[in-house]
Amino acid sequence: MGQANNELLLKQIEPVKEMIKTCIQCGTCTASCPNIEFMDITPRHMWRLLLTDHIDALFSSKSFIMCSSCYYCTLRCPRGLELTNAMSLLKQAASKLKLKKFKSSSLFYKAFLDSVKKHGRVREMEFMTHYFISMKNPVIPFGYASLGLKLLAKGKIRPELPSGGKGKLDALFEKVAELEG
Numbered sequence: 697m698g699q700a701n702n703e704l705l706l707k708q709i710e711p712v713k714e715m716i717k718t719c720i721q722c723g724t725c726t727a728s729c730p731n732i733e734f735m736d737i738t739p740r741h742m743w744r745l746l747l748t749d750h751i752d753a754l755f756s757s758k759s760f761i762m763c764s765s766c767y768y769c770t771l772r773c774p775r776g777l778e779l780t781n782a783m784s785l786l787k788q789a790a791s792k793l794k795l796k797k798f799k800s801s802s803l804f805y806k807a808f809l810d811s812v813k814k815h816g817r818v819r820e821m822e823f824m825t826h827y828f829i830s831m832k833n834p835v836i837p838f839g840y841a842s843l844g845l846k847l848l849a850k851g852k853i854r855p856e857l858p859s860g861g862k863g864k865l866d867a868l869f870e871k872v873a874e875l876e877g
């Protein structure tokens with residue numbers, strides 16, 4: 697990571713460090729997390745790395761990307777720390793800084809939210825089409841072809857034409873962006 701990018705990253709994660717500074721390393725967050733088997737390091741370990749300024753090690757891991765925002769850890773942390781929000785801020789930092797390792801996840805989130813913003817819900821076919829286009833890799837869709845056909849056959853998804861015009865939730869998203877500065 698270049699120096700300029702490193703400085704930006706430090707600036708982005710400073711509020712996260714502040715949020716978890718009273719962590720006592722009890723491990724309750726790790727024990728509560730339903731996605732732990734998909735993480736390469738535990739949430740408790742992540743907070744330790746952050747508090748000891750091992751930022752490169754933290755961003756070498758994809759654990760925070762695996763967080764599904766279920767809020768279990770936040771509800772159970774004995775220090776009452778906002779752990780789910782901390783995870784979200786780490787995802788945002790990786791996305792804002794366009795870190796290559798997280799490119800696929802960032803584009804997936806963007807395509808998902810664009811669909812919600814446009815329709816007030818996810819339109820699966822349109823969302824995945826936008827995701828594949830943004831990845832600029834013609835091979836990726838083939839990996840999903842058999843799953844897509846199965847879902848189509850069972851009526852779980854249906855072909856939908858892309859729609860233009862104003863999004864249903866544009867105003868809501870604009871308000872949130874304004875509040876978040």
Ligand code: SF4
Pocket residue numbers: 716718719720721722723724725726739740743772773774775776777779
């Ligand atoms: S549950 Fe809270 S105090 Fe315990 S390790 Fe996790 S963040 Fe730290």
Ligand code: SF4
Pocket residue numbers: 725728729730731739762763764765766767768769770779780783
């Ligand atoms: S909010 Fe994220 S990190 Fe916390 S328990 Fe749920 S999935 Fe795990």
